[in-house]
Structures are given as C-alpha cells and as structure tokens.
Amino acid sequence: MSEQTKPTTGTAVVAAPKNDVKAGAAAAAKPKKKKNLKAVPRGNAYVQASYNNTIITITDPNGAVLGWSSSGVTGFKGPKKATPYAASMVVKDLMERVADYGVKEINVYVKGIGGGRESAIRALHANGLNVLSITDMTPIPHNGCRPPKPRRV
Numbered sequence: 001m002s003e004q005t006k007p008t009t010g011t012a013v014v015a016a017p018k019n020d021v022k023a024g025a026a027a028a029a030k031p032k033k034k035k036n037l038k039a040v041p042r043g044n045a046y047v048q049a050s051y052n053n054t055i056i057t058i059t060d061p062n063g064a065v066l067g068w069s070s071s072g073v074t075g076f077k078g079p080k081k082a083t084p085y086a087a088s089m090v091v092k093d094l095m096e097r098v099a100d101y102g103v104k105e106i107n108v109y110v111k112g113i114g115g116g117r118e119s120a121i122r123a124l125h126a127n128g129l130n131v132l133s134i135t136d137m138t139p140i141p142h143n144g145c146r147p148p149k150p151r152r153v
Contacts, residue, residue, distance in 0.1 A: 040066060042105045042132075045124060047087075049114030054087040056120055058098050058106065067097035071116070087116025091123035105130045111137045 040060045048055040057068040071086035074093050080086055106129050110117050125131050 037100045040101045040103055043101075043103045043107075045106045045108045045129075047108060047110045047112075047117060047120045049082075049087070049110065049112040049117035049120065051082055051114050053081045054090055054114060054116035054120060056087075056090050056094055058094060058103060060101075066101050066103070067094055069094040069097065082114050082116060084115050084119035087120040088123040088126075090116070091120055091127055095127045095129075103129065105132050107132050108134045109137050110134065111139075113138060 042061060043066060044059045044061065044063075046057045046059070048057075053071055055068065055070040058066045060066060069090045071081040071083075071090050074086065074089045076083075076086045076089070106124065108121055108124065108131055110121070121131065121134060
C-alpha cells in the first residue's frame with residue numbers, strides 16, 4: 001500500500017518544528033572557539049578626547065584595529081563620559097579586550113582637548129604598556145573662515 005491509501009488508526013503523529021527553542025538554546029550555550037590570534041608586541045594607541053567622550057583604539061603597526069573602547073561602552077552617561085576617571089576605565093576595559101594579542105609597547109597619538117587625554121596616557125602606562133612616544137595630532141585651524149563683507153550703509 002502507498003502512504004496515501006493507508007487506513008488511519010486515529011492516533012496522529014506530530015513532527016516537532018525544526019527551529020525548536022531547546023535546540024537553539026543548546027547551540028547558543030556552546031563555548032566559542034578562540035581564533036588563532038597573531039602576537040603583536042608593538043602597536044599604536046589612538047586617543048580621541050573630546051568634551052563629550054573619550055574613545056581609545058589600539059592597532060597593529062600596519063593600522064589594523066586590534067580593539068577599541070569608549071567611555072559610553074564602559075557605562076558612563078552624560079557629562080561623566082569626558083572625565084579623567086572615565087578615560088582610565090576605558091583603558092582598563094580596552095586592555096582586557098586586547099590581552100590576547102600580547103601588546104607590550106605602543107606609540108600614542110592624541111587628538112582633541114578633552115579631560116581624558118592625559119589620564120588615558122597615564123592609564124596605558126599603569127596597565128603594563130611601555131609608552132614609546134606621544135604625538136599630539138589635534139587639528140589646528142590655519143587662518144580660519146573668510147570674514148564677512150564690509151557693511152554698506
């Protein structure tokens with residue numbers, strides 16, 4: 001007999017849906033494998049310190065980003081994001097993110113005039129990095145905007 005002509009006995013078999021919630025939870029519980037990370041003993045740290053936030057990025061010598069963090073990511077809100085304490089917490093968070101790369105020495109490039117610029121450099125040194133150089137890359141205006149025309153009366 002084919003399946004279409006079989007007599008039914010009254011008991012129905014229901015197939016479980018393919019995207020079962022328990023199966024999805026088990027897949028999410030699996031630990032992710034760490035990628036084979038290359039060792040980067042020397043890198044660059046870019047500190048952007050504005051009046052509103054502090055963002056720090058660590059790259060390898062070629063410029064490929066190894067990790068970044070900001071004071072907003074670490075949980076600060078509003079005017080507290082631009083404080084020196086927030087900048088030191090950003091560095092602590094960032095060092096946990098790039099610990100697998102084994103960065104030991106960095107060149108620091110600072111941009112902006114916010115409150116976190118000096119404390120970020122001090123925190124980089126305090127968290128075990130050897131600071132090789134500090135370069136200020138804050139943009140400086142040359143000659144400014146064009147002045148308005150003289151008033152005709």
